[in-house]
Amino acid sequence: MGEGIDVTVLDESLALYRDLHRHPELAGEEHRTQTAVAAALAGTGAEVRPCGGTGLVAVLRNGPGPLVAMRADTDALPLHEDTGLPYASEHPGVMHACGHDVHTASLVGAMTQLDRDRDSWSGTLVGVFQPAEENGAGALAMLDDGLFDDTGIPEVFLGQHVAAAPLGRLIVREGWFLSAHRSWRVTLRGVGGSGCRPHLARDVVVAAAHMIVRLQTVVSRELDPFRMAVLTIGDLHAGVKASVIPSEAVFTVSSHTYEPEVAERVREAVLRIVHAEAAASGVEVGIEQDPEITGIPATWNDPTENARAAAALASVFGAEAVVPPQDPLPASDDFSRYAERHGIPSVIWNFGVQDPALHAAAEPAPRNHDARFAPHPTGAVEVGIAAAVAVLTARLQQTDERNPQ
Numbered sequence: 001m002g003e004g005i006d007v008t009v010l011d012e013s014l015a016l017y018r019d020l021h022r023h024p025e026l027a028g029e030e031h032r033t034q035t036a037v038a039a040a041l042a043g044t045g046a047e048v049r050p051c052g053g054t055g056l057v058a059v060l061r062n063g064p065g066p067l068v069a070m071r072a073d074t075d076a077l078p079l080h081e082d083t084g085l086p087y088a089s090e091h092p093g094v095m096h097a098c099g100h101d102v103h104t105a106s107l108v109g110a111m112t113q114l115d116r117d118r119d120s121w122s123g124t125l126v127g128v129f130q131p132a133e134e135n136g137a138g139a140l141a142m143l144d145d146g147l148f149d150d151t152g153i154p155e156v157f158l159g160q161h162v163a164a165a166p167l168g169r170l171i172v173r174e175g176w177f178l179s180a181h182r183s184w185r186v187t188l189r190g191v192g193g194s195g196c197r198p199h200l201a202r203d204v205v206v207a208a209a210h211m212i213v214r215l216q217t218v219v220s221r222e223l224d225p226f227r228m229a230v231l232t233i234g235d236l237h238a239g240v241k242a243s244v245i246p247s248e249a250v251f252t253v254s255s256h257t258y259e260p261e262v263a264e265r266v267r268e269a270v271l272r273i274v275h276a277e278a279a280a281s282g283v284e285v286g287i288e289q290d291p292e293i294t295g296i297p298a299t300w301n302d303p304t305e306n307a308r309a310a311a312a313l314a315s316v317f318g319a320e321a322v323v324p325p326q327d328p329l330p331a332s333d334d335f336s337r338y339a340e341r342h343g344i345p346s347v348i349w350n351f352g353v354q355d356p357a358l359h360a361a362a363e364p365a366p367r368n369h370d371a372r373f374a375p376h377p378t379g380a381v382e383v384g385i386a387a388a389v390a391v392l393t394a395r396l397q398q399t400d401e402r403n404p405q
Contacts, residue, residue, distance in 0.1 A: 003316075003386075004386075004389070005109070005113055005382070005385055005386060005389065006112075006113060006116060009109050009112050009113050009116070009385070010109065010381070010382060010385065012040070012109070012112070013105045013106065013108060013109030013112070013381050013385060014105070014378060014381055016036065016037075016040050016104075016105045016108055016109075017101055017102060017104075017105035017380075017381045018087040019036060019087075020033060020036065020074075020096065020101035020104060020105065021085070021087050021088070021089065021096050021101045022087050022088070022089060022090050023036075023089075023090065023091065024076030024077075024089050024091060024094045024095050024096045024101070025054075025074075025075065025076055025094070026075060026076060026077075026078060026094060026134075027075040027131060027132035027133070027134050027135045027137065027138065028053065028054060028075075028131060028132050028135075028137070029054065029075075030054040030055075030074045030075055030131045030132075031054055033054070033074045033075075033104070033131075034050065034054050034055070034056055034074075034129075034131075037056050037058075037074070037104060037108060037129050038056060040108045040112075041058050041108060041111065041112070041127075043112075044060065044111060044112055044115040045060060045061070045115050046058040046059060046060045046111060046115065046127065047059045047060075047061075047150070049150075051142050051145050051146070051147055052130065052131060052132075052138060052141035052142030052143075052144075052145045052147070053131060053132075053141055053145075054074075054131040054132075055074070055128070055129055055130050055131045055138060055141065055142050055145075056127075056129040057126060057127070057128055057129070057142070057147055057150075058111060058126070058127035058129065059124065059125070059126055059127070059150060059151055060111055060114060060115060060124070060125040060127065061124045062114075062118050062121060062122050062123060062124070062125075062396075063122045063123070064122060064123070065121070065122035065123025065124070065396060065397075066123040066124075066155050066156075066395060066396055066397075067123060067124045067126070067151060067152060067153075067154045067155055068123065068124070068125055068126070068154055068155060068156055068158065068392065068395050068396055069125075069126040069127075069128055069148075069154040069156070069157045069158065069338070070107060070110075070125065070126070070127060070128065070157075070158040070159060070388065070392060071107075071128040071129075071130050071139075071157070071158070071159040071335060071338070072100070072103040072104045072106065072107035072108075072127070072128070072129055072130070072159075073100045073103055073104075073130045073131075073133035073138065073333075074100055074103075074104050074129055074130065074131050074133075075100055075131055075132055075133055075134050075138070076089075076094050076095055076096045076097070076098075076100065076101075076134075077094070077095060077096070077097045077098060077134060077369060078093060078094060079093070079094070079095050079097050079369070079371045080092060080093050080095070080371060081095035081097075081371055082371040082372050083095075083371075083372055083373070083374040085374055085377070095371065097368065097369050097370060097371060097373045098134070098162070098368045098369055098373075099161065099162030099353060099368065099373075099375055099380070100133065102162050102353060102375050102380045102381055102384055103160065103161065103162065103384065104129060105381050105384070106160070106381055106383075106384025106385050106387075106388055107127055107129070107384075107388060108127075109381065109384070109385035109388075110384075110385050110388035110389045110392060111125065111127050113385065113389050114389065114392060114393070114396075120393050121392070121393050121396035121397055122396060122397070123396045124151060125392060125396065126147075126148070126151055126154055128142065128147065128338075130142055133333065133334055133335075136181070136295065136296045136332075136334045137334075138334060139334040139335065139336075139337035139338060140334070140337055143337065143338070143341050148342075153342050153344060154344060155344065155345075156302075156305050156344060156345050156346065156347070156395065157335075157338040157339060157342075157344055157345075157346040157347075158305075158309070158346070158347055158348070158391060158392070158395070159333075159335045159346070159347075159348035159349075160348060160349050160350070160351055160384065160387055160388060161333065161348060161349075161350050161351075162350070162351060162352075162353045162368070162375055162380065162384075163350035163351060163352050163353065163368075164352075164353075164354060164365055164366065164367040164368055164373065165350070165351075165352030165353075165354065165359075166352045166354060166355075166356040166359050167352050167353060167354060167355060167356060167376050167379045167380070167383060168317060168321055168351075168352060168379070168383055169321055169323055169351070169352035170310075170313045170317055170321055170322045170323065170349060170350070170351050170352075170387065171323055171324075171325055171349060171350035171351070171352075172301075172306060172309060172310045172313065172322055172323070172324055172349045172350075173301060173306070173324050173325050173328065174301050174302070174303040174306040174307070174324075175300060175301060175303065175328070176258045176298060176299070176300055176301075176328040177299045177300070177301045177328055177329060177348060178298060178299035178328065178329055178331055178332055178333050178335070178336070178348070179228070179230075179256040179257055179258055179298050179299075179328065179329070179330050179331065179332050180255075180256065180257050180258065180260075180263050180295075180296060180297050180298040180332060180336075181254065181255070181256055181295065181296040181332035182254065182255045182257075182263065182266075182267065182289075182295045182296075183252060183253065183254040183255075183289065183290035183295070184252065184253045184254075184270060184287050184288065184289060184290055185250065185251075185252050185287070185288055185289075185290045186208075186211070186250065186251050186252070186253060186274055186285065186286070186287050187248065187249075187250050187285070187286045187287075188204040188207055188208055188248065188249045188250070188278065188283050188284070188285055189204065189247060189248050189283060189284040189285075189286075190202035190203060190204040190207065190247055190248075190281075190282075190283040190284070191247060192244065192245050192246055192247035193244075193245045194243065194244065194245070195242065195243040195244060195245055196243070198245060201245040202281070202282050202283050203245050203281070203283075204238060204245075204246060204247065204248060204249035204281075204283050205238050205239060205245070205246065205249055206281065207249070207277060207278060207281035207283045208236060208238060208249045208251055210277045210280070210281065211251075211273060211274055211277045211278075212233050212236070212251065214273050214277060215231060215233065215253060215270065215273055215274075216231070218231050218266060218269045218270065218273070219231050219266075222265065222269050223262065223265060223266070227258075227259060227262050228256075228257065228258055228262070228327075228328070228330070229255065229256065229257045229262055229263075229266055230255065230256040230257075230330055231253065231254070231255050231266065231270075232253070232254050232255075232256075233251055233252065233253055233254075234252060234254060235251060235252050236249070236250075236251040237249065237250045237251070238250070252290055253270055254290075255267075255270070256330050256331075256332060257298065258298045258328060259298075260298075270287075271287065274287055275287075296332045296333065296334050296336060296337075297336040297337065297340050298332075298336060299332075299333060299335055299336040299339075299346070299348060300336070300339070300346075301346070301347045301348065302339075302345030302346060302347060304345065305345045305346070305347045306347050308347075308391075308394065308395060309347045309349060309391045309395075310322055310324075310349075311394070312390045312391045312393070312394035312395070313349070313387055313390055313391065315390065315394075316386055316387070316390040317386075317387075317390075329350075331368075333348070335348050349387075351383050351384060351387055352383075353375035353376055353379070353380035353383065353384075354374075354375065354376060355376055355379075
């Protein structure tokens with residue numbers, strides 16, 4: 001699996017992984033992470049500079065050849081870790097529950113390996129260590145801060161993400177791979193009052209209930225069943241006491257879609273239902289894009305680049321380990337912003353990071369965003385480095401026919 005990776009590179013990357021896992025930082029707060037990554041790359045020939053606030057861009061040049069970029073996201077989640085790991089988070093209420101520490105350590109390891117093995121490739125590699133993926137703000141921050149000012153626009157943008165799948169499984173799919181994500185915050189204002197005299201109030205709880213139930217019909221009754229969409233209300237806040245009718249209620253609606261026209265159909269339906277139910281209930285309503293989540297476009301894996309990545313991964317892990325899922329994944333990632341901004345092909349793949357024994361047990365294995373999520377302590381980073389090195393080495397030997405050097 002990790003054949004060809006220098007033992008020292010792997011050891012240093014594992015040490016970085018454990019350090020990042022112990023010291024997770026939320027979106028926009030990745031100051032220590034930024035410093036740690038810069039220090040880890042200090043022994044290489046990479047040119048490193050801050051970008052996008054708490055992000056980093058690291059440029060590794062090795063003569064003429066393709067210009068390729070690869071991203072690793074760096075932020076953690078607001079969860080209290082429940083893994084029991086010896087290197088568990090030392091910051092209560094914050095943990096790396098989505099594997100961004102694995103991504104970061106793997107890209108550092110891959111860049112370090114390529115720096116030591118320059119005969120295997122040529123060209124320029126741009127390592128993008130992106131903050132704030134979890135709130136959808138980090139990619140735009142780096143792009144707006146001149147991410148590619150020093151190198152020019154790359155021929156392809158690559159990325160990888162951990163999956164709650166057996167260690168060493170590679171999940172690669174051309175076309176739609178990850179969904180678009182939109183989120184709205186709905187605020188209802190009515191008239192509060194006593195639960196014993198509801199006729200004197202304008203009940204925002206009842207109004208919110210009607211909206212939430214009706215919103216569940218958008219996917220089931222307004223969309224073609226062969227065109228994917230998910231609509232979720234994940235939080236609702238209203239009232240403090242059973243016998244008191246509150247004057248305000250707030251809830252959040254989020255959607256996941258692939259096709260832009262489906263996303264627009266969902267948006268129109270959400271607005272129509274919320275305003276109509278508010279009018280029917282006689283309450284005021286305000287709806288705005290959720291300030292905590294920046295809207296994220298869907299991710300499209302370029303077929304040509306996807307085939308190249310899949311072949312490179314199969315050459316290292318074996319063809320049987322590279323699994324193309326039948327359907328796209330409903331998760332979202334602002335990785336899509338790079339292709340959107342510059343119109344370049346991009347590919348992101350997932351790699352399994354859990355002990356296969358977890359998937360043989362009766363209980364389902366903990367998944368991403370679960371406080372119990374724990375990638376394999378050594379194998380996850382080893383797979384991440386090997387996968388990144390395989391795809392990068394292959395891609396940095398090929399000149400894109402669409403953009404010849």
